[in-house]
Amino acid sequence: xxxxxxxxxxxxxxxxxxxxxxxxxxxxxxxxxxxxxxxxxxxxxxxxxxxxxxxxxxxxxxxxxxxxxxxxxxxxxxxxxxxxxxxxxxxxxxxxxxxxxxxxxxxxxxxxxxxxxxxxxxxxxxxxxxxxxxxxxxxxxxxxxxxxxxxxxxxxxxxxxxxxxxxxxxxxxxxxxxxxxxxxxxxxxxxxxxxxxxxxxxxxxxxxxxxxxxxxxxxxxxxxxxxxxxxxxxxxxxxxxxxxxxxxxxxxxxxxxxxxxxxxxxxxxxxxxxxxxxxxxxxxxxxxxxxxxxxxxxxxxxxxxxxxxxxxxxxxxxxxxxxxxxxxxxxxxxxxxxxxxxxxxxxxxxxxxxxxxxxxxxxxxxxxxxxxxxxxxxxxxxxxxxxxxxxxxxxxxxxxxxxxxxxxxxxxxxxxxxxxxxxxxxxxxxxxxxxxxxxxxxxxxxxxxxxxxxxxxxxxxxxxxxxxxxxxxxxxxxxxxxxxxxxxxxxxxxxxxxxxxxxxxxxxxxxxxxxxxxxxxxx
Numbered sequence: 001x002x003x004x005x006x007x008x009x010x011x012x013x014x015x016x017x018x019x020x021x022x023x024x025x026x027x028x029x030x031x032x033x034x035x036x037x038x039x040x041x042x043x044x045x046x047x048x049x050x051x052x053x054x055x056x057x058x059x060x061x062x063x064x065x066x067x068x069x070x071x072x073x074x075x076x077x078x079x080x081x082x083x084x085x086x087x088x089x090x091x092x093x094x095x096x097x098x099x100x101x102x103x104x105x106x107x108x109x110x111x112x113x114x115x116x117x118x119x120x121x122x123x124x125x126x127x128x129x130x131x132x133x134x135x136x137x138x139x140x141x142x143x144x145x146x147x148x149x150x151x152x153x154x155x156x157x158x159x160x161x162x163x164x165x166x167x168x169x170x171x172x173x174x175x176x177x178x179x180x181x182x183x184x185x186x187x188x189x190x191x192x193x194x195x196x197x198x199x200x201x202x203x204x205x206x207x208x209x210x211x212x213x214x215x216x217x218x219x220x221x222x223x224x225x226x227x228x229x230x231x232x233x234x235x236x237x238x239x240x241x242x243x244x245x246x247x248x249x250x251x252x253x254x255x256x257x258x259x260x261x262x263x264x265x266x267x268x269x270x271x272x273x274x275x276x277x278x279x280x281x282x283x284x285x286x287x288x289x290x291x292x293x294x295x296x297x298x299x300x301x302x303x304x305x306x307x308x309x310x311x312x313x314x315x316x317x318x319x320x321x322x323x324x325x326x327x328x329x330x331x332x333x334x335x336x337x338x339x340x341x342x343x344x345x346x347x348x349x350x351x352x353x354x355x356x357x358x359x360x361x362x363x364x365x366x367x368x369x370x371x372x373x374x375x376x377x378x379x380x381x382x383x384x385x386x387x388x389x390x391x392x393x394x395x396x397x398x399x400x401x402x403x404x405x406x407x408x409x410x411x412x413x414x415x416x417x418x419x420x421x422x423x424x425x426x427x428x429x430x431x432x433x434x435x436x437x438x439x440x441x442x443x444x445x446x447x448x449x450x451x452x453x454x455x456x457x458x459x460x461x462x463x464x465x466x467x468x469x470x471x472x473x474x475x476x477x478x479x480x481x482x483x484x485x486x487x488x489x490x491x492x493x494x495x496x497x498x499x500x501x502x503x504x505x506x507x508x509x510x511x512x513x514x515x516x517x518x519x520x521x522x523x
Contacts, residue, residue, distance in 0.1 A: 007031075009320050011038065012082045013075045014308040015068075017112060019048050019090040019146030019170055020218070020273065022064065024071045025305045026078050033313055033322045034338040037408065041074050043067035044273055047090040048146055048170040056094045064100065068108045084308050087114040089147030089168065117148060117164025123307030125152035125159050128214055130310055130331060131302030132241055133411045138208035140201070140292065143303060144219040144281045146170035151201050153208060156329055161204050165197055169219055172280035181260040182279050190280060194287045205292040213288060216300040218274070219281040224299045225269035227252050234414045234443075237405075240301040241413040246289050249297060253286045302410075332411035336380050339407050343390035345383070349467045354382035356474055357460035361453075363476045368452050368510060377416055378453045381423040385457060401425035401438060418442060419450055426454035427461045431506045455510045458503035463487070465499025475520070483507070485517040493519045 008028035016023045022043045027035040045063045047056055056064075068085075075083055085104075091097040092114045101112045115123075124143045128134075134156045141152040147168040153161040176190050195202075215224070221239050228235040231248050257279065259267075264275050288294060313322065328334035340350075361375050381404075388399030404421035412420070422439055426432055432451050434440045439447060463471050463485075470489045477484035485500065487493060497517050504515040 008036075009322065010082070011078065011080050012084060012309070012312065013071075013080045014305040014312075015071060015083065015085040015110070016304045016308070017064070017085060017087040017091055018304075019088065019148075019168060020044065020046060020277075022067045022071065023303075023305055024074065025309070026075065026080055027309055029309075029313060029320065029322070030338075030342070031322060032338065032341060033317065034334075034341075035309055035313065036342070038078055039074060041071055043070060046273075048168075048174070054094065055096050056090070056100055061096075061100050061103065065103060065107055068104055068110055072108050072110055083110055084312060085110050085112040086120070086304070086308060087112050088120055088145065088304070089117065089164070089166070092117070093147070117150070118162065120148075120304060121150040121152055121162040121164050122159065123311055124150045124216060124304050125154060125162055125307070126310045127302035127304065127307035128152070128216055128300040129154075129156065130306060131216075131300045131410050132214060132298060133331060134214070137212070138205075138210050139212045139214050140205050140210045140288070140294070141214045141216070141300075142220065142285075142288070143217045144169060144215070144284065145217060146277070149284070151198075153201070153204050153210065160208065161201070163201075167194070167197060167280075167284065169274075169277040169279075169281040172284075173277040177279060181258055181263075187257070187283060190283055191287055194284060195291075198288075198291075202288075202291050210292055211295045212298060213285070213292075213294050213296075214298045214300050215285070216303045218271070219278065220285075221299060221301070222269065222271055222274055222278070223282060223285065224297075226256070226267060229269050234418075236414065238301065238408070238414050238417070239299045240408075241411060241416075242299040243413070244297055246295055246297070249289060250286065253282060256282055330411065332376075332380070332409075335408075335410040335412075336383060339403070339409065340383060340387065343387040343403065346386050346389070346467065348469060349464055350383050350386055352464045352469045352471075353385065353457070353460045354379050356463045356471075357382040357457050359474060360456045360460060360476065363478055364456070364511065367478075370449075370452060374449065374453060377419050378423065378456060381420040381453065382427075382457055382460060384420065385424040385427040385461065387424075397425050397428045400427075405438070415446060419446060419453070422450045423453045423457055426450070427457045428503075431458075451506065452510055455506035459485075459500055459507055459515070462499035462501075462503045463496055465495050471496050478513075481513055483511065483513050483515045485515065486520045487517065488520050 009031050010029045013024055013026045022045055024041045026038040028038055029035045045067050047060045104110055104112050125141055128141045136155055138155050143150040145168045148164045149167040150164045152159055176186055224239055224242050227244050227248055230252055235242055264270055357378055361378055384404055387403050388396030391399040401421045404424055409417055432439050432454055471487045473488045475486040500517050508515055
């Protein structure tokens with residue numbers, strides 16, 4: 001069943017015409033201002049195949065035209081209503097960039113806009129802020145492209161600096177790198193160049209006591225994949241919110257920078273197209289970490305194309321009659337509520353269960369060795385535990401796991417998504433068991449956490465077995481080696497008592513205490 005709120009208001013495509021590749025993302029925009037990806041396409045074009053010259057070669061232009069024809073075909077096959085296409089540094093700087101844009105209009109039928117570097121940086125900042133959690137602390141956001149690198153300094157409230165500088169990996173490799181492996185004097189030359197060009201960025205980063213770098217797009221994502229592989233960081237499904245410490249990166253840098261092309265080709269996570277141009281990006285990140293005293297690096301999967309969509313929504317909200325009720329500042333909260341709305345959630349029941357779950361959590365937090373992050377994940381898992389009804393009642397707990405796991409929730413690491421998905425899955429029927437593949441695939445530490453949080457959500461869900469919020473008040477007597485749940489209700493509590501008692505086994509196992517439930521008179 002769909003509601004007007006769950007039907008898209010418009011389908012658009014955003015195309016980022018970059019130096020190395022053209023990226024297209026097709027999205028449905030919903031009445032609450034959220035958007036969902038329908039399809040993606042990435043086409044390698046290598047506009048700067050011979051370095052950043054003042055003209056695009058005929059061969060590069062032809063590759064670009066063919067790529068855009070394939071993207072246009074994809075858009076037409078998905079009934080896209082509007083295409084946004086923005087050209088960045090390679091096209092922006094080329095003397096014949098205007099000729100290429102004209103050919104695109106004439107031969108492909110896509111109108112391309114060559115945007116300024118400053119506008120590109122601002123939209124990348126919007127995308128990063130949309131995709132990962134940024135608090136009051138100032139952070140340095142970077143997007144390392146082939147021709148340029150975008151730098152944004154800001155927090156959740158504002159950007160104090162955003163600009164695009166001609167420091168892209170293809171440009172730097174063509175200008176500086178003439179040996180393999182890279183020579184020490186080449187590294188010094190690059191560092192000297194970075195020091196000169198990044199003086200303002202470094203000064204501001206120090207002034208605002210920046211301790212975190214958030215990186216987006218291909219080069220940063222590829223670097224993160226390699227670091228994750230060396231440090232046993234979960235990154236099978238998403239790199240969004242993947243975080244590593246400066247020490248892990250410096251260790252990686254000292255190993256990687258010594259490799260020649262043959263050695264780099266053996267790197268499982270390094271994309272083949274980046275083998276010849278990755279070193280300037282690897283060096284740039286190390287330079288920024290050391291110069292700005294960075295302690296942590298985080299990855300955002302939101303990049304220019306997502307920023308294009310957010311900018312479009314903000315400018316078209318009145319024309320599209322969008323009610324931006326989903327625009328929570330926190331991307332975690334926002335993406336959870338967007339998914340809830342799309343799945344036509346049972347709001348009253350889910351919030352009732354979440355409230356009970358948090359009350360039980362607070363009672364057993366210390367006893368079960370849980371923390372505030374676990375509390376937040378439990379709350380979101382409780383709100384989403386019944387979204388599987390959107391697919392069908394039968395096995396809705398398993399459908400919930402699937403929806404949570406594969407809905408690209410923003411602001412969460414892959415481990416956090418796996419925890420929420422499994423906790424929602426175990427709100428009914430069987431308890432966590434290694435015969436269940438999604439649970440078995442988790443690390444021992446995460447399985448233990450899922451067990452504890454599942455023990456809580458099972459009891460909380462039982463307390464609203466009727467789905468009519470019959471239990472008005474819950475009191476917990478956790479003394480003398482037993483757990484007494486005291487409930488006051490609007491009407492007969494038999495269904496809720498039955499619902500709780502058939503789900504207490506895991507909580508009893510986690511605490512070593514027997515659970516009993518009693519009705520008390522409502523005051």
